[in-house]
Amino acid sequence: MNERQRMQYMEAMGIDMFVPRYILPNSLPVQQCALPAEPAFEQARIEEPIAQPSAFDQSESSVVEQFVKINLDEPESKKPVEPVQSIQKLIDNVKAVVSDTPVEKAVFTLNIWHLENVFVLDSCQPGEALPTERLITNILIQLNLLPVRLPRAEMLTWPIVNSRPQDQSWEDARQMVSAFIDSRLETKPVEKLFLFGEEAFRALDSSGKKFDEQKFTQVSLEGQPIPAYVLPSLADLLRNPVQKKSVWQLLHSCLKV
Numbered sequence: 261m262n263e264r265q266r267m268q269y270m271e272a273m274g275i276d277m278f279v280p281r282y283i284l285p286n287s288l289p290v291q292q293c294a295l296p297a298e299p300a301f302e303q304a305r306i307e308e309p310i311a312q313p314s315a316f317d318q319s320e321s322s323v324v325e326q327f328v329k330i331n332l333d334e335p336e337s338k339k340p341v342e343p344v345q346s347i348q349k350l351i352d353n354v355k356a357v358v359s360d361t362p363v364e365k366a367v368f369t370l371n372i373w374h375l376e377n378v379f380v381l382d383s384c385q386p387g388e389a390l391p392t393e394r395l396i397t398n399i400l401i402q403l404n405l406l407p408v409r410l411p412r413a414e415m416l417t418w419p420i421v422n423s424r425p426q427d428q429s430w431e432d433a434r435q436m437v438s439a440f441i442d443s444r445l446e447t448k449p450v451e452k453l454f455l456f457g458e459e460a461f462r463a464l465d466s467s468g469k470k471f472d473e474q475k476f477t478q479v480s481l482e483g484q485p486i487p488a489y490v491l492p493s494l495a496d497l498l499r500n501p502v503q504k505k506s507v508w509q510l511l512h513s514c515l516k517v
Contacts, residue, residue, distance in 0.1 A: 363429045364430060365428050366419065367418065367428075368383060368459035369383075369416070370383060370384070370417075371384050374444055374450075375400070376405070377450050378400070378450055378451070378453070379450045379452070379453050380400075381453070381456065381464075382457060382460060383459035385495065392495055392498070395497060396456075396494055397410045399507075403515060418433045419433075434463060441464075452514060453486055453488035454488075454511075455488055455489065455490050456497075461474065464484070465481060466481075466482050467482075475490050476509075
């Protein structure tokens with residue numbers, strides 16, 4: 261151990277300076293440790309004069325300084341925008357616009373009858389005491405589409421219970437109703453779709469067309485290979501019997517297809 265190591269050791273032990281108080285009998289006299297010799301290369305490095313930069317180094321340094329100065333002084337408008345940042349900014353702007361756009365909430369109840377050659381959807385209001393089943397029975401009998409007794413209607417309600425508010429739009433409703441119909445038609449296909457009422461029409465049509473413009477017409481629905489016939493709801497026909505003439509004209513024409 262040399263003197264420097266001893267001092268570092270004492271400092272680590274929390275002893276600033278060690279001075280022996282007693283000299284034990286027959287002990288060797290205290291001797292100061294020698295300092296370590298400085299390496300020759302460190303001394304040479306200290307005494308070595310600072311080298312002057314060469315002409316090549318000076319020219320290279322000036323080029324770098326000019327490049328940095330040009331880039332720092334260049335206006336922000338002239339600097340190219342990074343593609344990633346511009347795309348992300350565009351996405352953020354679109355999200356902001358979409359989030360601010362109010363989404364219409366879809367609320368409806370459909371009565372559904374799945375028969376041999378026709379699939380019927382009727383917009384209804386739960387609790388209404390109207391003879392809608394008797395009316396659809398008479399219509400199907402007149403069209404020879406009801407060989408047996410009318411089955412019990414299935415009721416499809418939207419929005420689904422416990423669904424989130426952001427998942428109650430017409431687009432979400434169309435996905436649900438289309439998936440429901442596709443699953444039924446996969447096992448029992450039909451030739452026609454009867455859509456009674458605005459909600460039945462909007463629950464399947466994604467074109468954005470108005471119900472009043474498409475009423476009493478045949479339409480083609482996206483994802484459905486069979487024709488669909490748009491009609492007033494059964495309850496509306498009972499309230500306004502004058503519409504039955506247009507209904508009969510359309511339904512009789514569909515039998516010729």
